[in-house]
Amino acid sequence: MIGFLVRASIVVGAAYYSKRLGVWGSPEESEKLYNQLKESVRPHAKELEKKLPFEIPALPETGEARFLAKHYYNEGVKSTFHFIEMLPCYTGQLMHKAKVEFEKFATPPSPSTEK
Template identity: 35%
Template sequence: MLKILIKTGLAGSAVYYTRNEGIWNENTDKVYERYSSAMQPHIASVKQQIPIDVPALPKSGELCFLTTHYYNAGVKNTIYFIHRLPCYLGQWTKQTSDAIKKAINPPTEASPTTPTAVAGSKK
């Protein structure tokens, strides 16, 4: 899941950056729409050959919204992870320490020759 968020964040940040730099403009939106409409016949032929439902390509406005949404979600999750990192490091350190202690000093089992007291018996 984290791998997908990272990839989505990188792709989203690339689109976001290029849009802010002016690379994406009205002409680019027209090109995107033209390619989207040109791809529809190919998508239809793929739908006939493969028994799965291929979703329609999103409109450029939807694409910008989704990219911004997933970029923001990636930033929030990254900040949350950094915020929680000291807790995670403490937990991982304790788990590692416990595992090393357990490996060095295995627990001793009660030997079957030691007598056990029966509850309620008096001598």
Template identity: 35%
Template sequence: MAFRFVRFGIKAGLCGAFVHYTIEEGVWGNSEDSAKLYADLYKNVAPYIKEVPVEVPELPKVENITHASQHYWNQGVKITFTFLKDLPTHTIHWSKKGWEIMQKFAESPKAVSDKSD
């Protein structure tokens, strides 16, 4: 029983340390902090990638990551608002469909013929 508490404590401590480290490094900050973190990571990792004997694709540049993240964010916003714009239509459609299904269930069941000889 005590082993479980120790194991849980170690896992919780590691998780907490990881979250604290990512907060300190700026992962959960604004986009400028994330871009700075990526630039630092790129600067620190790029020399080691050149030393690897296996062909490794080059890390994308910060500008490409920034542009891609903005593009996908904007696409998500557009899709969300399109859904919200069409929500009344969807609600009416789903209500009619639900009403039809409920009426089908409310009908009396058909009699089953007994074919015992």
């Protein structure tokens, strides 16, 4: 129960904080926030680049990031609804497997023929 409350608190806090930052605001507010984050990450990325043996790709432009966010959001929604659509089938398969396993336990083992 406590684990659930902690997870729920984290989700509510993240939603509240992201709303306050402007993630869920107008496109202009979201773009402004993205650009601020990009500028604040840039010095850290430069330091990290010096220490890594490979090149870090550039952060995506605002339009590209918006496209990717929409794309992955839509894919998540489609996958969620596909799972919900298939839930009765998955439940039926699970119940069938459970029934077969319980029947195995319920039937006594057959006597083996020894030579």
